[in-house]
Amino acid sequence: MEEKNTKAKKKPSKKNEFDFCKVCRFHHDHGPRHKYFPRHKELLSAFLNRFRSKIADVRFFLKNPSFLRPQEESQNRVWCVFCDEDIVELGSSFACSKAINHFASSEHHKNIKQFLWKHGPSMDCVDDFKISDADVAKWVRKCTALGNKDASSCTGQLSRTSSDIHNKFEFERTEKETHFFNPNYLNDVKPLLYNTNEYQISHSGVTHYGSHLNVDASQLPPGVIGMTSNSSSHSGDSSGNVHSGAPPPWLTPNDGNIFNQSEITRVQEKIPVKTTSKLNPHRVGAAWAERRKIEMEMEKRGEAVNSNTDADWLPNFGRVWQSGTRKDSRKEFEKEKRKLVVAAESISMESQERKLVKTESVSMESEEPVQIQPYVSKRAVCFAFTILN
């Protein structure tokens, strides 16, 4: 600051207050200039990319709505960086429903604009962080369709996967009796409510037994004293319980997290898309190499490949005494070859015609070897000449 003051013509720069930049996570006094700094721009792009990936997850659920189980609620939270609030899915039946509604809201849009105005030099990525109303409407329709389809099984699942062990066996037994479930689902789980009928039945039994309690305890069925006789006898064998050391229902692998599946499918989608070719695409003959590799694979598989190597094929070569492109050098060479062939043919024809005439044939024969062997003739002769000298 003082240095700037000493320079005669420059105005003293404003002293800005220290402000905290959410993106760079530090305090600075650069003022509004800060958002144009390259470091800030880099951090901003990283910051926005991170949030974009979170929104991509939410968008996945926008396209594929699935039910949200209570134990997964805590995993389904999103922190919206623009609104500075945590979106928790409390009591929502579908995954990311609150998040989707939030991202579609006008308040969120306003906050995005404010954020980008303050932190980002460019405002063009606003739409990346918004969810349009049309998409939301589609999602709602999908959800209702899904909801209608799986009404009973959905609720059965929900209630089964609740962490109440007492209720587990009851649900397995009475899964199809929806009239038990609906009122209870609405009112939150009341554990012993499910055992009502049982309880009432066995309660009378207990009282009945109770009178005989002192008489013969061995006559009582196991576990009945003062309690309902659960269906533990038949369900305990199949799925186990705490006493048998079976895993709790929320950790059973078959149920599986929605998120794991989505991750797996996304990873599986990505793998074939990424072509891991580390070779420089700009290397010499890259296109030819790729084509050749494909041809060789086809040959390996035994498919018929059009053999492009005919007798006249010549590689890409830049000749010594030619200037211009390599195609030119190849063309020139082929021209020379044709000339020589023509010359050789013409000579052979002439020699055939003049065979009978001695003098001329002699002269022609003497010329023949020189002309028919073109390549060695001049340069090699010169070279041999220089060596001899």
Next chain:
Amino acid sequence: KKSSSRFHSVWGLYILKRQIRNHREKMESVLLPTLTKKEEIDRIINNTIDKVLVLRFGRISDENCLLLDDILEKSARDVSKFATVALVDVDSDQVQVYVNYFDITLFPSTVFFFNAHHMKLDSGTADHTKWVGKFHEKQDFIDVVEVIFRGAMKGKLIVHCPLPPERIPKYQLLYKDV
């Protein structure tokens, strides 16, 4: 002590000779392919993908050619990951097309290819399209092939020779009657 040291030196020499013999046998058992037909040359050019192809044009009656072949054989394995080496017998008739096309007038000549494209080497001589003569030692050859490979991977069709001028064989190139 003297006798024992002499014994050790003799024994050491014997071991060394045996090693050399074994090495040579090993090397000779994996000879470089000698090509005598145009189809063979075409095939090897077309089948060498993403590797430098070194084609030596020469005749085994030539002393320089033999020295060059020796160096090629010994370093073929070292460069095998990024180069293939082959010998072309220049006396064969079917190969004359290539001798013509590549303007080979001096033997031995070595031509370099990468992905069926000819790689040029500027070694300060008149002819950039090939390497004429022998190499001074194995490392020189390996350096040249490496430089060609690096240049080719970057997309360059001509590369600069890394060898100092005293190691580069000099020759006179004559154009037709000049």
